[in-house]
Amino acid sequence: MKKNIWRFSGSRMVVVGCVALGLVPTRATIAADPVQVRVDNNPVQNVQVGNQAFQQIRQNARVVSDRVRPMGPLTAAKIRRAIDNAIQFIRTRQRPDGSIGAHDAGSTALGALALLAAGVDPVGDESLQKALNWLAGKDTDNTYVRGIQANVWEYALRKAPRDERLRAALKTDYEWLLKSRGQREAWRYVATSSDWDNSCSQYGVLGIWAAARAGMDSGDGFWRDMAAHFLKCQDKDGGWGYTTGGSSHNMTTAGLASMFLVFDMVYGKTCYSRENPQSFTSGDAAKCLQSIASGMDWFQKRGVNCDDSYFLYGIERVGVAGGRKYIGEKDWFKEGAVTALGAQRADGAILLGSWGDDVVKTAFSTLFLVYGGAPVAFNKLEYGNNPDWNLNPRDLANLTKDLWSAYEQPLNWSSVSIAAPAEEFEAPILLITGSAAVQFAPADVAKLRSYVRRGGTIFAEASDRSPAFTASMRQLLGDLFPTNDYPGIAWQPLPPDHGLFTVLRQSWDRTPALSGASDGSRTFFFLSDEYFTGDWQLNRTGSDAFRLGMNLLFYATDLTPLPGKFATTIPDRPASEANQRQIKVARVRFGHAGVAPMDWDAALTSWQSFAPYFRHVTGTGLEEVAPVDLESAPDAGIGLLHLTGRAAIRLSAGERQRLKEYVEAGGTVLVDAYAGAGAFGRAARSELEAIFGKLTPLDSSTVVASGRFKGGQDLTRGLRLKLPARKEVAAQGGQAQAPQLEVALIQGRPAVYFSRFDLSAALAGVETYRCVGYKPESARRIAANILGYLAMD
């Protein structure tokens, strides 16, 4: 039977031979008793009526909804668009007086918070200002509203820190929240209530926390009271209920999110030290951590329920604060984002659940998407069977939060287990800490090596300068890159002019003492002799530790903005029709015996990373075959030979001859300087011109440059170089946006391509500080045209 799925008022429905009366989409018509339903004028069979049928439909919807209403893979671009659409929707719900939605102060505050979170400027945006003015003029007796409002003021203050009006409004809400709780254990809806509930209370805590961020200190006593409250009312099963007993998904997120705030506020003033190694493993701090662990276990057993926007905002705060990608064995953000995007209406509204009006629901979902979907800047490596990997549990949480302002966008961190698949190591920086020596199994070393080869940067630091840990990290480098194969990779003290210290100009109190290991293009492994993670744990935001954290992120990403979760290199356009063709690519294993024997291997992951893009834009497959060494003639089936490296290349007479014969037999060669390495580029040009004659700029009228073939792209426009390359071109009086490729024509065919600017690192997605090369999208376009041209009929 044909299945249809409709989304109606936020309820996901599947019609599997039945439809729920009262939740019928506009396309369906319902006749009188007996119920007859027609969809697109076709009668629907097996109609059931009533709540039971509806519940059944809801169950079914969970199972088949994504299958029957595919929205394609989740991508960062789709998430960003969903946020933009939701913001547009919220704007349309603003009334002339500035209020938003139907819930007056509540929906206005949440609407304003969503606008702020999505990047709307509180100073320059007239509609946001009107909303803020409207809120400021209200005297609301409601804990939810006051708690959200406090966050609105605090967020706006970050953009306008000298706006005393905002500060006064925050102070008013802060004082109201403190006063309204009074002598009670926690909050209820209004100030005059005598009892409490955890739903209101989590927003009370959130409001006080926002005020604390703006410098309004409620004192340890308050936070210890809150710790006592949430510990006391936690159910034995690890969850929380509205008051006591009867844990629920929503209230467990309320309890957990509040416990994270409480922990930061009470125990954030402590860090691990060798003198006091039990900082977080005994006493009240340990109780808090245990409470959080129990809450997480609650979800482990019950999973997450993303059909409710209230829950989404709750689970986002838990996941982000805890640095958890998985809660209850589910990627909570993926689950929620798929649900939210699937439920989004054409007007931008995301109506999930039953709590609040359409603005409230949409705002909750927007906050979930903004914060939950923010890029993951750091992974923290979880290893071993004891907590040694996490002696300062809030180090990255504090650092990441502080970096929001430098990055001008929310950032995330998450812990990742050494047992997790290699692709789970998704952040540009991996933090490894500990107090004892770490011994990784060979498979784990391989995983870390893969992470580094894919562009990751490791930052290792002993907790409170433990020599054993530091020594084991020194050893780890040798395990990752054995000296015999990689004689150039070794620990070196970082000089003061190292990019890590200069990528952003900082006023260091003292130049940090670090060692680094470089592959010749970038330092991929840093080993700290300091105790920065301690300062991160203590949230000493003005210290060298935070400056270093900022520079580390900018260095590791080459100052490139981080894409949000689910970023992809695949263009946001339909895939080309797949064909049966397959282009074989082989990297050439040329030798620098004794100097850099593995230099030829720099582009280890380039073609593998590029292949899905190539398939998408051309419909043609790409197979990277085993590297060839030119000692004998390459397999005639290889379409492209690729050479790249960092050191000066020197080919033997035999290698030159084989390369020449390969090209004359119809093969194509691509040579680029890895990360723009000048030594390789100069030597490679000499080698190529010795073999093939003078290289000439690729003519813009050629088929390969203009992309006049299926899946081809225009290389004559919009190619983008990274700044160092643009500087080089500008200094020579050239046009930075013109293609810089050079070719050797063999019988009129562009058979040898040479780029002095990097393609390989860009194709691999390896961000290399000061890389003299193309931006990744441009590199992919170039490579796709070279290979696509080979695939032409």
Place this chain on the structure above:
Amino acid sequence: MGLGLLAMLLASGLTGQVHAAAFFAGRLDGAEIVAQTNRAWACYEVRYADVRIDIAEGRATTTLDLTVIGGAEDATAFAVIPLGAGAEPVVVQSDAEAKVLGAAETRALCRTLAEKLRSAAILSLAGNRSIVIPNIRIGASRHIVLSWAQNVPVDRDVWNYACPLPLAALSGAPVKRLATEVRLSGSKPIRGLYSPTHEMQVQRSDPRQVLARSVQEDCPGTAGFRLFYALDEGPVGMRLLTYRDPAVEEDGYFLLFGCPSGSTERRVQPKDIAFVLDSSGSMRGEKFEQAQCAVENCLRKLNPGDRFNLIAFGTEVRRFRPDFVAGDAATLKAATAFMDETPVTGRTNIGEALRRGAEGDPEPGRMRMMVFLTDGTPTEGERLPAKVLEDFAAVNKARVQVFVFGLGHDVNAHLLDRLAESTDGSIEYVAPEEDVDVKVAALYDRLNQPFLTDVALDFGGMNVTSVFPKRVPALFLGGDLVVAGRYKTGGHHTIVLSGQLNGTRQEYRQAVDIPDAGGGVSNRMDFVATLWATRKIGFLSQEIRLHGQNDELIAEVVRLSRQYGVVTEYTAFLADADGSLTPEKAVETVRNRMKEANEQQTGQWAVNQAANDQALQKRMAVSDSFNSFRDSRGDVQSNAKVRMLGRRALYWKNGQWEDSESAGSRTTRTVKAFSKEFFDLAADNDDFRRAVEVGGSISINLANERIVVEK
């Protein structure tokens, strides 16, 4: 073996005809086309078209390189090429010979094709000669190269080149990539290169050599390529294109264009230029590095006699030197060090930075300029945008022209637009995915050689009205002068351009001759009307956005958008509206849309609105391909239900294309499509023929009649 038939049609536009190239299946029987019995008519797809035009003085060689996608069957093919003027041989790169058809044979061929294909687009070819190429086998795809030489017509000192392009109506799909490259050389400096059909990227390596390129993707290719240019030794080389509809009693339209480059009177004003850089915390990282690189590139290009200063602003404002300094090597080195040492931190003190940048008294003979780069809103010092502008105006005694770059979406677009507007400068928005140094370099190359300031135009007895831009900006060598407006009086006139050059007032005169009706250099100049309307809409939209709503201006935006078919963010819905939308309701809807949109002063939507207004005011090409805008999210939007047709537009309503002008009291005449009456009308009436080329049913005003074409 099945006998397929492929035809390619091309029409030269030397007399202003619409130009077309198309491929389709069919069988040639003499000069008649006969449908095959075993397969339906099918249009073939021109997937790629590369047009290379080499013009030396008034002689052009055109090479049309086409990749045609065909069927799997064997095919005998032919091509039809109306040559228009000239009798030069056509070079066809193929394995077949060409055969020329006369005008009568071509007309018969076109009529047959129109009937067979049920498309009137082909009618534009009638009246030309054509060439037949038998025995072209297309197979899966075929590469065909045509090349011909021709004299470029010249009228009133304006050269008018035209070239046929693939026509969407007769193609299986839009052309995936259409690249047009013009290499133009002349014995005199080349002036005011202008294409009404394509947005061209122009490079002037030498006053007498120009390279102009245009690349379009997924191009519907409904218009041929047209290019106007002038060769002139004079300092500016102004030329006038005009249009007046003889059937309507209203003011004519004009477009004045020129280019002060390469004249024998090569004088450049020295300039004092301040580079004012945002160094607040949000600029941290590559953004500031790019800005620094941009400034260094500009400093390298300073002319002898130029002076500069640098100002970096965060919470505090730092100045490189107390006053302007010459760009000698040591100073440039110090300037680089100044930027290297600039702390990138703090908030955004725009007001103080502007004030410091404008300090100083004017010096006669020296142009004062400021390049201002920011990525934020005022968050330090004066924060109210209106007050920032007011304070700046009070200190700007030197009449500094401010060239603003807004980086990213977090700028206050209202503030920056008004800053540029009030100083006769310009504004460019640099999207997050764009490179600041590249954008600044492109602008600076245009600004580097100031020619005239305090520019004024006198149109003599033309009785001009509604001229845009309202104030003619300063002219730079290599930059374009483009002015559009309305005129009442045709005939012989003298246009006088005046301005300050090196401290003295200069005048440049240009005699113009305006025909009473029709067009200037050909009878197909109604694009001048569309261009004027487009620029006026851009101006009005900006006025409303920056200076508040005004019902009269809004009504005018609605009227112009509707009449000329110009699609904007606020008026795009007009093309979708049914007959129940009254003019009053339309104005009210636009008012509400503008109000909602204009409330955004920062953010992506605000920046996109500003960019849309700029684009309309700078738009050169006015074909349907360019009739689009960026929506609040930055996506390019157009509306397939509207077609621009000179001073009128066609709207798709109720299953037919309707004239934007109401029928009024006109009598209705119904014409059957592809009937004798239909073909006779098309042969006699140019407006009718152009309208029916759009395809489908048409309802259009022609003189005193409302002609309704029924399928």
